[in-house]
Amino acid sequence: MIRIGIDAMGGDYAPENVILGVIDAYSHIGSDTKIFLIGDQEKITEVCRHYGLDSGNFVVIHASQTLGMGEHPVSAYLHKSDSSVSVGFNKLVEGEIDAFASAGNTGAMLTGSVMTLKTLPGLLRPCISAQIPLADGKNMLILDVGLNTDTKPAMLYQFAILGSIYAKTMMGIENPRVALLNIGTESKKGTVSAQEAYRLMSNTSEFNFVGNMEANVMFSGGIADVLVTDGFVGNVCLKQAEGMYEMISRLGVRHPFFGRFNYEYYGGTPVLGVTAPVIIGHGASTPLAIRNMILEAEKAVKNQLVDKLKNAMLCQ
Amino acid sequence: MIRIGIDAMGGDYAPENVILGVIDAYSHIGSDTKIFLIGDQEKITEVCRHYGLDSGNFVVIHASQTLGMGEHPVSAYLHKSDSSVSVGFNKLVEGEIDAFASAGNTGAMLTGSVMTLKTLPGLLRPCISAQIPLADGKNMLILDVGLNTDTKPAMLYQFAILGSIYAKTMMGIENPRVALLNIGTESKKGTVSAQEAYRLMSNTSEFNFVGNMEANVMFSGGIADVLVTDGFVGNVCLKQAEGMYEMISRLGVRHPFFGRFNYEYYGGTPVLGVTAPVIIGHGASTPLAIRNMILEAEKAVKNQLVDKLKNAMLCQ
Numbered sequence: 077m078i079r080i081g082i083d084a085m086g087g088d089y090a091p092e093n094v095i096l097g098v099i100d101a102y103s104h105i106g107s108d109t110k111i112f113l114i115g116d117q118e119k120i121t122e123v124c125r126h127y128g129l130d131s132g133n134f135v136v137i138h139a140s141q142t143l144g145m146g147e148h149p150v151s152a153y154l155h156k157s158d159s160s161v162s163v164g165f166n167k168l169v170e171g172e173i174d175a176f177a178s179a180g181n182t183g184a185m186l187t188g189s190v191m192t193l194k195t196l197p198g199l200l201r202p203c204i205s206a207q208i209p210l211a212d213g214k215n216m217l218i219l220d221v222g223l224n225t226d227t228k229p230a231m232l233y234q235f236a237i238l239g240s241i242y243a244k245t246m247m248g249i250e251n252p253r254v255a256l257l258n259i260g261t262e263s264k265k266g267t268v269s270a271q272e273a274y275r276l277m278s279n280t281s282e283f284n285f286v287g288n289m290e291a292n293v294m295f296s297g298g299i300a301d302v303l304v305t306d307g308f309v310g311n312v313c314l315k316q317a318e319g320m321y322e323m324i325s326r327l328g329v330r331h332p333f334f335g336r337f338n339y340e341y342y343g344g345t346p347v348l349g350v351t352a353p354v355i356i357g358h359g360a361s362t363p364l365a366i367r368n369m370i371l372e373a374e375k376a377v378k379n380q381l382v383d384k385l386k387n388a389m390l391c392q
Numbered sequence: 393m394i395r396i397g398i399d400a401m402g403g404d405y406a407p408e409n410v411i412l413g414v415i416d417a418y419s420h421i422g423s424d425t426k427i428f429l430i431g432d433q434e435k436i437t438e439v440c441r442h443y444g445l446d447s448g449n450f451v452v453i454h455a456s457q458t459l460g461m462g463e464h465p466v467s468a469y470l471h472k473s474d475s476s477v478s479v480g481f482n483k484l485v486e487g488e489i490d491a492f493a494s495a496g497n498t499g500a501m502l503t504g505s506v507m508t509l510k511t512l513p514g515l516l517r518p519c520i521s522a523q524i525p526l527a528d529g530k531n532m533l534i535l536d537v538g539l540n541t542d543t544k545p546a547m548l549y550q551f552a553i554l555g556s557i558y559a560k561t562m563m564g565i566e567n568p569r570v571a572l573l574n575i576g577t578e579s580k581k582g583t584v585s586a587q588e589a590y591r592l593m594s595n596t597s598e599f600n601f602v603g604n605m606e607a608n609v610m611f612s613g614g615i616a617d618v619l620v621t622d623g624f625v626g627n628v629c630l631k632q633a634e635g636m637y638e639m640i641s642r643l644g645v646r647h648p649f650f651g652r653f654n655y656e657y658y659g660g661t662p663v664l665g666v667t668a669p670v671i672i673g674h675g676a677s678t679p680l681a682i683r684n685m686i687l688e689a690e691k692a693v694k695n696q697l698v699d700k701l702k703n704a705m706l707c708q
Contacts, residue, residue, distance in 0.1 A: 211639060222575060225583040259538060259627040267541040267624050291628040292635035308583055309625055311575040312607040316629060319608035320636055323527060329645050 077108050078377045080370055081173035084115025085142040085160040086180025087361045091115055091123050094179070097366020098134065104367065109374050112137050112173055115160040139163040145359055149183025153191070161185060165192040168352045175373035177344060179357030179366065186223060186347065186356070193350040196382075198389035200231045202349030203307065204356065205239060206314050207247070209336035212297030217243050218257075219348065220307035221314045227306035229272035232256070233280070237388050238348045239302035240283040245379045246346075246372075247301070251284050255300035257309060258288035273304070282392070343368030346376065349389075353382055393424050394693045396686055397489035400431030401458040401476040402496025403677045407431055407439050410495070413682020414450065420683065425690050428453050428489055431476040455479040461675055465499025469507070477501060481508040484668045491689035493660060495673030495682065502539060502663065502672070509666040512698075514705035516547045518665030519623065520672065521555060522630050523563070525652035528613030533559050534573075535664065536623035537630045543622035545588035548572070549596070553704050554664040555618035556599040561695045562662075562688075563617070567600050571616035573625060574604035589620070598708070659684030662692065665705075669698055 082098060084091040091113075098111055105111070113120060117138040124131035141159040143152045153162060164176040165188035178185055186204075195202050203220035210216055219239045224231060236254045243252035256274055258266040263274050265288060277285040286300055291313065293299060305313070321337035343365060344357035353376035357369045376382070398414060400407040407429075414427055421427070429436060433454040440447035457475040459468045469478060480492040481504035494501055502520075511518050519536035526532055535555045540547060552570045559568035572590055574582040579590050581604060593601040602616055607629065609615060621629070637653035659681060660673035669692035673685045692698070 211642075225575065225586075257628065259541065259624055259631075270541075270624070291631035292638070294632055294635055295639055296635070308575055308586070309628055312573065312625055312629060313632060315575075315607035316610055316632055317636075319610055319612070320633075322608070323611055323649070324640075324645075326527075327647055327649055329640075329647055331643055331645055333639070333643055 077110060078106065078374055079110050079112060079173045080373045080377070081112045081114050081137070081164050081167055081176045082366070082370060083160045083164055083176070083178030083180050084113040084120055084136070085139070086178035087357060088145065088359050089361070090179070091120055093361055093363050094366050095120065095123050095127070095129070095134070096363035097361070098370065099129065100363050100367040101370040104371055105374055110135065111370060112167070114164045114167070115139055116142065137163060137167060143181045143184050145181055147181060147184070149181055150187050152181065153184040153187040161188055164188070169193060174377045175353035175355070177355040177357065177369045177373045179344070179359060179361035179369070182356050185354065189347045189350045189354050193352055193354065196349050196351060196386050196389045198392055199349045200228070200234055202347055203235050203238065204345045204347055205242060206345055207342050208295065208314075208317060209333065210295055210297030211333065214297055215247065216301055216303055217247065218303045218305065218310055218313065220305065220310050221345065222307045222311035224307040227269065229269050229276055232269070232273040232304055232306065233276045236277060236283050236285070236302065236304045238385060239304060241384050241388055242346070242348060242381065243301045245381050245384055246375060249301045252301040253286045253299070254283045254302045254304060255286050255289035257291065257303050257305035257313070259290065261288045261290065263288070269306075340365040341368060343370070343372040346372065349385060351382065353377060393426060394422065394690055395426050395428060395489045396689045396693070397428045397430050397453070397480050397483055397492045398682070398686060399476045399480055399492070399494030399496050400429040400436055400452075401455070402494035403673060404461065404675050405677070406495065407436055409677055409679050410682050411436065411439050411443070411445070411450070412679035413677070414686065415445070416679050416683040417686040420687055421690055426451065427686060428483070430480045430483070431455055432458065453479060453483060459497045459500050461497055463497060463500070465497055466503050468497065469500040469503040477504055480504070485509060490693045491669035491671070493671040493673065493685045493689045495660070495675060495677035495685070498672055501670065505663045505666045505670050509668055509670065512665050512667060512702050512705045514708055515550055515665045516544070518663055519551050519554065520661045520663055521558060522661055523658050524611065524633060525649065526611055526613030527649065530613055531563065532617055532619055533563065534619045534621065534626055534629065536621065536626050537661065538623045538627035540623040543585065545585050545592055548585070548589040548620055548622065549592045552593060552599050552601070552618065552620045554701055555620060557700050557704055558662070558664060558697065559617045561697050561700055562691060565617045568617040569602045569615070570599045570618045570620060571602050571605035573607065573619050573621035573629070575606065577604045577606065579604070656681040657684060659686070659688040662688065665701060667698065669693060
């Protein structure tokens with residue numbers, strides 16, 4: 077059995093969108109997958125009543141507190157020990173659920189990932205990743221997209237391992253091509269850190285390094301399946317793409333390619349390199365996004381993503 | 393009199409596009425502005441003959457050598473002392489021209505800017521900048537877009553001064569709002585360097601600092617006129633925008649907003665913080681881009697951009 081915990085109180089439109097997303101997910105998940113709604117029992121019942129749903133259909137793990145989107149992540153996580161986020165991580169670490177997903181306070185989710193779950197042995201730092209659509213119809217994984225701002229070359233090297241395994245396990249890519257985001261294709265381009273990361277990556281057999289990639293071909297396709305960068309640059313890239321997508325939508329430009337930038341299809345941002353699957357959703361998550369977040373969590377458990385990442389770190 | 397030197401041999405389609413661009417520029421420049429074509433006299437004459445132009449219309453400064461786009465910038469600049477780029481910088485430093493523009497080898501142009509012209513006294517490092525279009529119809533200056541990859545907070549602080557003066561002098565913005573590109577709006581976000589740069593900028597009266605800007609609102613407008621970042625991140629942002637523009641064009645999406653991403657309108661990338669106006673054009677520069685590069689150079693001389701930057705550095 078696969079047990080997915082979802083934060084009922086997480087996101088700008090919680091618990092409504094979470095509940096509607098869970099209902100949608102029911103018709104897509106496997107028969108041996110069980111969803112646990114973690115949050116305020118009373119509020120969940122109230123929403124169910126409003127939508128004419130039988131709250132008996134949901135397995136609820138009660139959590140009396142809620143973390144606001146604006147609360148300070150670390151202190152809120154530590155002080156509200158009965159918040160839906162804290163309860164989720166505790167259930168995960170106690171083995172009562174196999175994965176935890178939330179569209180709530182991102183910082184608190186990261187705090188829980190690192191403080192309650194812990195980093196995989198041998199890994200310097202976990203990271204977060206995202207998929208971006210390519211012109212050739214495929215997707216590329218980009219990581220880190222925001223967890224680590226001051227990044228050492230050895231960290232970038234390990235992100236490449238994490239990304240490569242994710243692409244293989246979750247995106248079905250046989251021998252993922254890994255590129256390093258840089259400001260030129262030559263080995264001596266970029267920051268001192270990027271140059272050293274290039275050197276480490278080009279001497280490895282742990283993954284399929286294809287060299288530096290410049291940002292003007294980021295969406296072109298045909299170059300790489302995994303793009304490695306530090307959390308500052310990755311976050312800027314992702315937000316810039318998001319801003320461009322929003323602008324394109326606002327301007328009324330409709331094109332299938334840009335439709336693929338819609339975050340709802342990706343469900344959320346997996347935290348890679350901690351001891352259990354964690355997915356962080358967009359604050360504005362719709363029911364569709366919640367559904368896809370649940371499906372992503374289910375797939376991570378089914379495909380044993382964390383075990384594979386763990387083994388890779390032990391075999392370094 | 394304003395004397396603009398332009399590298400006749402610079403760019404993928406030189407000298408054709410340069411000559412056609414100069415002809416176009418003639419009907420836009422002031423009557424006291426003179427254009428000097430720097431390059432191989434014979435090749436220039438040949439192109440003029442091909443297009444049925446009277447080569448006597450052009451003031452040519454002969455340079456017997458040409459720097460290829462693929463040549464190593466520093467060694468090519470140093471060893472080919474009679475290249476059009478080297479001659480251009482020498483004429484600039486000797487005061488025979490007031491500004492120099494080229495769509496040629498970017499690295500060689502930067503080498504010439506720093507080695508032949510020198511950095512302004514008091515400035516840690518020069519930088520390069522670009523204008524990006526905003527949804528509100530205005531443009532925002534972003535800098536550094538590629539000269540300095542490992543950047544200290546004090547360098548970012550000085551880029552803010554350079555950018556602010558450029559926005560005032562060249563873009564006609566009264567009291568330019570300066571933002572720092574970061575991965576959150578709070579002061580404690582981002583790299584150690586970004587946090588320290590924020591601290592320096594928020595304590596200044598040298599420019600109008602408005603705080604951190606996230607990349608998702610980079611094109612929105614209404615927030616800032618100048619966006620400061622290091623050369624690695626700025627280069628990635630610019631190339632990502634360029635890649636997105638190319639993709640949008642390739643997909644057949646037509647919209648006036650995206651039309652404004654066309655580099656041809658901006659002429660080139662000014663080098664800020666050296667002792668004379670230098671503009672580096674896109675390698676694929678069209679005659680329109682060359683014309684706008686010349687007009688930008690003329691404006692920089694007319695508006696005494698370098699003197700203003702120099703004074704600001706002395707008054708720090």
